[in-house]
Amino acid sequence: MSLSAQEIDKMREVCHLAARTLQFIKPYVKPGVTTNELNQLVHDFTLENGAVPAPLGYHGFPKSICTSVNHSICHGVPDDTPLKEGDAINIDVTPKKDGFYGDTSAMFFIGEVSEEVKKISACAHDAMWKGIEAITPGGTTGDIGFAIGKFIQKKGYHAVKEIGGHGIGKVFHTDPFVPSFGKKGRGERLKPWTCLTVEPMINQNSDKIVEFSIDGSDIKYYETHDKSLSAQYEHTILITDTSYEVLTLLED
Ligand code: MF3
Numbered sequence: 001m002s003l004s005a006q007e008i009d010k011m012r013e014v015c016h017l018a019a020r021t022l023q024f025i026k027p028y029v030k031p032g033v034t035t036n037e038l039n040q041l042v043h044d045f046t047l048e049n050g051a052v053p054a055p056l057g058y059h060g061f062p063k064s065i066c067t068s069v070n071h072s073i074c075h076g077v078p079d080d081t082p083l084k085e086g087d088a089i090n091i092d093v094t095p096k097k098d099g100f101y102g103d104t105s106a107m108f109f110i111g112e113v114s115e116e117v118k119k120i121s122a123c124a125h126d127a128m129w130k131g132i133e134a135i136t137p138g139g140t141t142g143d144i145g146f147a148i149g150k151f152i153q154k155k156g157y158h159a160v161k162e163i164g165g166h167g168i169g170k171v172f173h174t175d176p177f178v179p180s181f182g183k184k185g186r187g188e189r190l191k192p193w194t195c196l197t198v199e200p201m202i203n204q205n206s207d208k209i210v211e212f213s214i215d216g217s218d219i220k221y222y223e224t225h226d227k228s229l230s231a232q233y234e235h236t237i238l239i240t241d242t243s244y245e246v247l248t249l250l251e252d
Pocket residue numbers: 054055056058059061065066075092093094103199219234
């Protein structure tokens with residue numbers, strides 16, 4: 001279902017808040033801070049801005065953000081472990097405002113990090129942009145997956161296959177599935193005036209992942225099988241009639 005002009009404005013607003021949320025949390029992501037403290041800061045910031053943190057209670061998820069550290073791929077649950085120098089963390093936020101969802105995530109570095117961490121994070125970032133730039137109205141999810149997958153492979157990393165982007169709007173997760181691999185022209189057609197996320201997850205050594213359950217939730221948490229590094233970035237995108245608009249991008 002394509003969005004009305006009013007609905008698109010609401011998506012723009014909640015996605016702008018999502019982007020501001022990552023900007024807000026950045027100075028707090030320092031050695032010694034716990035992911036629970038980051039969770040609380042984002043929780044309060046979201047409410048102060050007239051929104052609610054959509055992850056909290058979503059399929060029983062216990063926290064307001066996802067915090068995925070080092071070898072964690074996604075859906076990391078905030079806890080009382082302090083972050084330490086050299087760690088890399090993906091913080092994934094999704095405010096819900098006026099009935100609409102804005103979903104974005106980014107990597108943050110704790111103090112000085114290794115070249116390995118910088119390289120895999122840069123690859124995840126650039127892979128996300130390759131995917132975004134492959135979006136055309138009338139194109140397909142396979143076009144996005146192909147662009148992402150080709151780039152990741154060229155850099156020697158491994159795209160996670162089981163999890164990926166999704167349609168978003170009045171619901172948090174809907175069709176289409178947006179893969180980080182695939183063939184041009186395959187998959188579902190991209191519809192003008194709908195939104196989706198592009199959120200490649202990439203691993204250092206292989207695409208093999210390990211799934212863990214989260215107490216009281218049917219959301220799963222994922223890690224790399226060998227505890228090697230993983231990285232991810234995410235934006236929410238509006239497909240227009242001629243192109244696309246990255247809704248979770250801040251103008252500076
Ligand atoms: N924000 C995540 C995504 O990018 C979803 C988190 S669902 C949760 O799709 F329940 F784990 F929070």
